[in-house]
Amino acid sequence: MLKTLSRSIRQYKGLTILSPILVAVEVAVETFIPFLMGNIIDDGIQKSDMSYITKYGLILLAMAIFSLICGAAASWVAPHAAAGYATNLRHDLFYHIQDFSFANIDHFSGSSLVTRLTTDISNVQMGYQMMIRMTVRAPLLFLFSIMMAFRVNSQLALVFVVMIPILAIFLVLILHAARPLFRVVFRRYDTLNRVVRENIRGVQVVKTYVRADEESDKFKRASKGIADVFTKAQRIMSLNGPAMMLILNLSLLLLSWFGAKLIVGGSLQTGELVSMYAYSNSILFSLNMLAMVFTQLSIAQASGERITAVLQDRPTINDPKDPIKSVANGAIEFQHVNFTFNDSPREILQDINLQIKSGEVIGIIGETGAGKSSLVQLIPRLYDVSHGRLRIGGHNVRHYDLRTLRDNVAMVLQNNVLFSGTIAENLRWGNEDASDEELIAAAKIAQADGFINEFPDGYQTHIEQGGSNVSGGQLQRLTIARALLKKPKILILDDSTSAVDTTTERMIREGLAEDLPDTTKIIISQRIVSIKDADQIIVMDRGQIQAVGTHDELVKSNALYRDIYQYQEKKAGDEANG
């Protein structure tokens, strides 16, 4: 884990090394101060030696200022290094995720990736800052103070030999009880993120189905889940304070008791006892600080492991060696293709065999969950086939350069999104070099030009995140126009005209046939009218191809297709008759 995470330090190596050095100097000087103060009391104040007091007083002042400067510098350097490191780590994680296939993303889940990019990185940042400052300060302060205490009076310092293990046992017990709880918190953060994401994305559905109360309950439960564990962990951690104060007061009591005896016996001076009080404070506080550091580091460790798991996960879909850099045509061939999601035992597609000629129009129909989307997602390698072979333009899809393949296969998904920016910017996702004329031409085919021009700002109209300020049908037409700008060899429309009325949809189909005659078009639709004129219609049922044929052939030969057709015809007739 450390090796993977340390790759993101890069330009912050210098600051990362500087911080512990500054802390070490600060602590060394700081722990010398009580010793010097004891000397001033015993050799200056007790003997009324003003020149001694002035001389060592000034040295003490200089040391205090120096220690303060080192401390202040460390407290500037450490957060700076940690923030820079976190920025690098976030950057690395984000870019690593960009290479992920859908299978990788399914493996972690989108909401968990968001938690890892946000909360987990913040925890690691805190941990990093602790590591280069407190993790150095606490043990050094402890060590130097013990050393100085023994130097002042080794007999009296034996008090610490008794008290430190007692406090240490307390702290270990507290940590042991609290640490596992912090790990649970992260899993609950994933749940909270999922609930929030689902709710915000599906806010319209939530409102139409009047599910706001249920969603609020879900949120409350997720939020309470985090609060409960955190409260429990904090309750345990709060025992730290009283334990610490108890041991500190006991130590002071013992120091005073034995110190007084030693002073009376003449083997200890008052100033030395004062410095022992100061060391007692430093030793016990440093132990407490160490406990805090452990807690924070264990939180950071749990987060670090979650980030490392993502960074070490290799994209399941990669560019091959010597990739093919052009797609000759839009011919598609499935040869005995089987498909499962992420090694799950359930086969989503079974023994798919298909021959599609370049330029053909293919319709796919079937019940929900039949595997239609899964089938077409294999074409641009959003997922890889589990068994069998898939060939595009005469070559196995695995042999293509991924970018080339995806540039040539445009896919309009069921629930496509637009990004914040203008309409023109969104359309240019399809081709960033497209001219204004090309944008308009694509928008015309997608039947989007008309409504775009009705907006006061036309193609410069600003789209809100996700496309929430355009209607469902408009959004679908814009995403089709965006896909067309790729000038793809294969165009896949996955139920992407469901929100468009049948007349407009027919015009889109006619436009596609006229302007992209050589592009293979695959249209998945629940409406037979959308695929009726296709060269081949594929009827899918539970992951298998049940039949392939033209509309007329299927009406005659396939009962499922005929049933759907007759039902939809009747419904359309009923609607037309009012």
Ligand SMILES: Nc1ncnc2c1ncn2[C@@H]1O[C@H](COP(=O)(O)OP(=O)(O)OP(=O)(O)O)[C@@H](O)[C@H]1O
């Ligand atoms: N990412 C995923 N991980 C695991 N299983 C999935 C995933 N996506 C889909 N499935 C499952 O795969 C099966 C086929 O889904 P698919 O989306 O291909 O069907 P579909 O025919 O396109 O359905 P619809 O018409 O409702 O979109 C379904 O049972 C679905 O639950």
